[in-house]
Amino acid sequence: MTTPAADYDVVIMGGAFSGAAAAMLLKRDHPDMRVLIVERTVHFDRKVGESTSEVAGCFLTRVLHQSSHLSAKHYQKHGLRMWFCKTPEDSVDDLTEIGPRFQSRLATFQLDRSILDEHLLQEACDFGCELLRPATIKLITLSESEAPHTLEIMPQEGQMRTITTRWLIDASGKAALLAKKLGIHHSIGDEHPTSSVWCRFRNVNDLDSFKSRKMFPKLATEAKCIRTTATNHLMGRGWWCWIIPLSDGSFSAGVTWDRRLYTLPEGPSLVTRLQAHLVSHPVGRLMFENAIPDADDTFYYKNLGYHAEYIAGNRWVMVGDAAGFMDPLYSQGLDFCGYTVFAASELVRKNLAGEDTQMITDYLNTAYPRSYRTWFEALYKDKYTYLGDAELMHAAFLMDLATYFLGPVRGVYTNPALEWTLMPYDGPVGAFFGRFMAFYNRRLVCIAQERVRKGIYGRKNHGHFLAPRMSMSPDTSAGRLLFDGIMVWLKAEFSTWMAPAPAKDAIPMTEKPVEA
Template identity: 75%
Template sequence: MTSTNTDYDVVIMGGAFSGASAGIMLKREHPEMRILIVERTLKFDRKVGESTSELAGCFLTRVLHQGHHLSAHHYQKHGLRMWFCKTPEDDVGCLTEIGPRYQSRLPTFQLDRAILDEHLLKEACDFGCELLRPATIKTITLSEDEAPHTLEIMPQEGQMRTVTTRWLIDASGKAAVLSKKLGLHRSLESEHPTSSIWCRFRNVNGLDSFKSRKMHPSLMKGVSQLRTTATNHLMGHGWWCWIIPLSDGSYSAGVTWDRRFFTLPEGPSLLARLQAHLMTHPIGRLMFENAVPDADDTFYYKNLAYRSERIAGNRWVMVGDAAGFMDPLYSHGLDYCGHTVSAAVDLVQKNLAGENTQAITDYLNTAYPRSYRLWFNSLYKDKYSYMGDAELINATFLLDLSAYFLGPVRGVYDNPDDEWIHMPYEGKAGGFFAGFMAFYNRRFVHLGQERRRKGIYGRANNGHVWMPFMSLSPDHTAARLLWAGIKVWIKAEITTWLAPTPSTVPVMMMEGKLMAKTTEA
């Protein structure tokens, strides 16, 4: 399993979630393997959103076996909640709310990524990985034959080190070191121009506080779980905000927006603009009116979506965000981390054991970009254009989640050994579901455009509480919710078609402001 003519069997670039996970999975199965993790930072920073989906929850608890750490140091997440309003002055009791009535059945978590990443990196080192931190990789010379790869590494303290390795795993995150070095990096700016600002806040008024429930008694009704421990989303045309509670008492809050449809309020700083935007939503005002931000913890990304054309080559492979990232709306970033890390570990193990792994490399280079494109078209392409309409989002929420549970979630729970090393929406069944999802997403984009033209966009953003009649699980209950979503979709099609086109559309949401628009009858 080890190579005597190299310094290391594997060098991992990046020690956060994906890099540490790869080190853990390799070392616990092959203690003799020589693995070096190179991490450039002295401490880990925050990420875009800090929440997991059910698939990532499965990877954390059943593959990495981190249930105890997660229970002790992070919040159990109870679903996703979405809040809609017609005007910033709406009463909280009048808002339309979408979200679960009961606690989640499968493990999901609100993560403090800095704590989790440090814990995983320590565990990788406890298994025997060598760590060089903080250190910067200055040069990478990839071999095109059987010769080892060569890296020049500069520690923050000390002299330049030149090391050789049989395998190189790129877990460099958004830096995407190998993808950019090899000219494989592709931005989705033209078709998904999304940006994000986020910060940590303290002294936040939770939705389940005495103050909140005293001011708005409706918050005591209809929901049998805590709203605070859900991922709460504030929704609008072209944007959404996340509000995520963390175990130290702070909240992660951020806004992600599509620059084609929305512009943040002006302000003297990114933090001021984020705060001003939070105040435009009734839930945002209720929670953040007296909140205290950590100004040093404010981050901004201009272009969120990107991917690599290929993710594997001659004894190198990319994992996690180094391979690509789409959108934080459904918290699927760690899903791809789980799949790509599992596939990379399988590839490295088999290659170092002497197997011919060219077929696996070829598969990853075909399956990853295909899966990325299918998932993007299904879930995110132009979705921000109808994000401010509660009826349309209710339909897509039911459809998206039920398809997700019937497909990727059921797969990793029922057949983990095979599913984790393959990409989501694999095979004919996966392709069929992805095609169906992309079709209804296109229909909702069209319905959103028609509703704006007819002046009924956001017509149900007040006065509704839409909650699934059961907790989601990867079985027949998801199929029932799929049918419920189809019925809501059909109703949206009919109401949009029957709505007349007035000569004057009095108000409509555009770029976060109320605007008048005149159209031809």
């Protein structure tokens, strides 16, 4: 039986990072492939994540080859820094800081996502992809046979179009068109009830300014690197804030919180509440006391975490945020975008070349949810319980990053042809590390709860500069940092359980207990 002809080989729903990247990977190596990108917006908006980690940095520079654009239009990121205080009135000179002493070794970036997304989409078009923008997909009819899929698309100007395609890639982001259509979209809000609000600010006083260093001389002592171009996190029990510099001189600042543990200050608007929260932390007050927010550039999300039950089917596949999102703490959202885009592109390419790709589809449908769950339990489940304790976060910082560099980072740099087609922390070794990480995460949660009960939570939030003894690298040297993190963890275990118990009912628990 002859397969009916299709208008396109591939239609990609969504033209931002994941959609444009998938289009580039397909079209640049197969110029005869007919690729249509359907993008609903006239201009791309802001994203909750504007920072990359090392895996996404590798994907951008070594897979998409965007080094020149990133160097010219975005900031090089110099690590992750965390700031802890005991009271809002503390001096910045007294705060505990976690972060590197020197600049980062591997390429990571502070992104203006609207600029990057527009650039990638234009590059996809330069490779020969067709773009329909702005346009809304009104109806998706998936084929269960070898017949093409059918889409009804309404351009902003013009008549409804009905098109057919051999393959459909869902890069619709949080809209998650296919997952919702198929009823396989699941929130993790019950076990990870996070919310986030963020905004752009101008007139921000950065941490490397003359004013900052004159007011707080210790800012010029311990760290030898530039703090401003790092991702600076303000930390508290149940919440954290990000502060990210952007190339136009503005700063992206936001707060993410666990609704079981924290509530934003009251106020007449979201941006007012956000700024009130920022200045309640000494570093936030130093930077944002006189900052000017762009009230029209304020965004809010509730229940950030979600995922699809499976991500591929009969000639369709989901990529990036259309497949799932977890938590912005470690800036790893674009990591999963890179993995899913590369794997999906390989799946589509091989299928259109006539290969049997059922094994790849089956792998993605088991590996993606398994990897998602591994990362969530290892890194984020109930983590907000101990975010405000510098000693516990020091242990997590070292162990989380060391296992990340030993696993995903080392993999994509040393064996990219294989690693990009797999899901992170998959396989026996990845599963072992995932279980280990989930175990120490649960222990740190329990220690934090005990510290709250005993009144010693955040006891090292003053007077410490906690820097890794070496720079993070994708080699076995990260094992030494893993050892350091384990030592900090074990010392925290011992000191917490040796601390005297408080008087009865002196310090009530203010959070729901979490099982070990």
